[in-house]
Amino acid sequence: MIIKNNNVKNRITFTPSISEIIFRNFIKNIHINKLINKKTMKRITIIAAILLTSTMLFAQSVEFTPLFGYDISGKVNGYYGTFDVKDDISFGGILSVEVDNMSYIELGYQRTNTEVAVSSYGDFLVGNRTDLAVEHYQVGFLREFAEGKVVPFAKLSLGTTRYAQMSDGNDRYWLFSTGVGFGAKVFLNEMVGLRLHTNLILPMEFAGGGIFCGIGGGGGGCSTAVTFNVPLVHWNLGVGLIIKLPN
Secondary structure, eight states: OEETTTTTEEEEEEOOOOHHHHHHHHHHHOOOOOOOOHHHHHHHHHHHHHHHHHTTTTOOOOEEEEEEEEEEEEEEETTTTEEEEEOOOEEEEEEEEEEEEEEEEEEEEEEEEEEEEEEOOOTTTTTEEEEEEEEEEEEEEEEEOSSSSSSEEEEEEEEEEEEESSSSSOOEEEEEEEEEEEEEEEESSSSSSEEEEEEEEEEEEEEEEEEEEEETTTTEEEEEEEEEOOOEEEEEEEEEEEEEEEO
16 A cells, blocks of 8 residues: 655655555464575476476376365464464366386475455454465375275375465465375276375474584484474365376
């Protein structure tokens, strides 16, 4: 929001809108340090694409799966108030490359267009909300546990999560994130099937680290430790249409 001050010649004051205040305090509430900037994200994307492309040259099979689901996020409580990320529909896709029998490397994308609402902060903000986009970019490893028409699986992934303000602003914030999930593939024929899954995406904020040294009766030594906070958990339930690409 821009307000022109007529008392001072040629001076323009920039006043944040309610949406900007909500989004920025939501970000502060999950203590985001900018672990990933735009340049770093581009490098990660390029490296992941190169690795996946080179893997596809030796793949036993390749699957492309458009996804549709429902994302459950919950609330963030902290010094800057309580912010409720609303549950909403999600969409995205996964490219799966079989690198060994029943083992896959996956490149996935998921997006949820939702809202973040203020349930506790101050009288002038409580009850207000702003549009929010949540995006997950993940590289993962999937392991199947059976062969046939119904194939159960489990997966682990690592990547980034982006929170983007969608109204009255253009702020973007990135975090490292990990994922864990399981589900089943149900094949209708050799080339087409359904993917039923549930995933947990855990954005991680760096909390601290250090090097610790000591001397004891058996000698001395040093160790390192790094800790992370998980400010918000995204739980996704979804279904996808598996399309096996010709070898």
